[in-house]
Amino acid sequence: MFEDPIAQFHGWWDEVKRDVQPEHPGAMCVSTVSASGMPSARFVALKSADAEGFVFCTWFDSRKGKELASNPNVALTFWWEEKGWQVRVEGVVESVSEQESEEAWASRSRDAQLATLCFQQSQPLASEAALEEKLHQAQRDNAGKPIEKPPRWGGLRVIPRSIEFLTFRENRLHLREYYTRSGQQSDWEKQLLQP
Numbered sequence: 624m625f626e627d628p629i630a631q632f633h634g635w636w637d638e639v640k641r642d643v644q645p646e647h648p649g650a651m652c653v654s655t656v657s658a659s660g661m662p663s664a665r666f667v668a669l670k671s672a673d674a675e676g677f678v679f680c681t682w683f684d685s686r687k688g689k690e691l692a693s694n695p696n697v698a699l700t701f702w703w704e705e706k707g708w709q710v711r712v713e714g715v716v717e718s719v720s721e722q723e724s725e726e727a728w729a730s731r732s733r734d735a736q737l738a739t740l741c742f743q744q745s746q747p748l749a750s751e752a753a754l755e756e757k758l759h760q761a762q763r764d765n766a767g768k769p770i771e772k773p774p775r776w777g778g779l780r781v782i783p784r785s786i787e788f789l790t791f792r793e794n795r796l797h798l799r800e801y802y803t804r805s806g807q808q809s810d811w812e813k814q815l816l817q818p
């Protein structure tokens with residue numbers, strides 16, 4: 624039985640990667656809220672999780688980036704079907720250091736770097752062909768050169784206030800282990816919630 628939710632998260636995530644080997648084991652739904660109170664949600668890739676928080680990378684000028692800049696409250700949701708596990712995280716977001724963003728950029732494949740250069744995330748697109756042409760242009764322009772991280776792309780860290788682990792039960796009596804803490808330095812408190 625875990626008492627530290629970060630250890631529990633790693634216990635589950637590592638087990639999913641080892642036993643299930645999904646194509647996208649870190650796929651997580653990021654829910655944001657606009658300045659006018661409208662929620663929106665999309666999947667991104669979890670980069671890392673530790674005592675500091677849960678990190679993903681994106682364009683800061685994207686819809687999610689702008690929403691988080693105006694309202695840093697955020698929720699993450701994971702669902703690992705083969706295990707019947709759901710994880711819910713609620714907290715606030717902060718930018719990671721420029722160095723961490725550089726490291727995250729460097730860890731990406733060259734193809735991913737080139738593709739990321741080609742779009743202004745969340746903006747209207749004239750056609751798929753226009754995007755493909757931009758990619759070809761980027762390939763030509765950057766041939767033989769290292770690809771620098773765009774300044775408006777980087778990591779965001781979700782600092783959790785609560786983390787809930789749900790173990791799905793066929794009889795619907797799902798186990799819900801709910802951890803909360805009052806501040807970033809406080810100890811986690813654990814309780815069970817009704818399914």
Ligand SMILES: Cc1cc2nc3c(=O)[nH]c(=O)nc-3n(C[C@H](O)[C@H](O)[C@H](O)COP(=O)(O)O)c2cc1C
Pocket residue numbers: 647650663664665666667668669679680681682685686687688744745
């Ligand atoms: C499995 C999966 C992983 C994704 N990973 C990322 C990611 O790490 N960063 C990102 O910006 N978008 C990622 N996307 C695309 C987002 O879902 C989304 O389309 C994009 O970030 C624009 O969202 P926004 O307009 O709400 O800002 C991913 C999509 C999927 C399905």
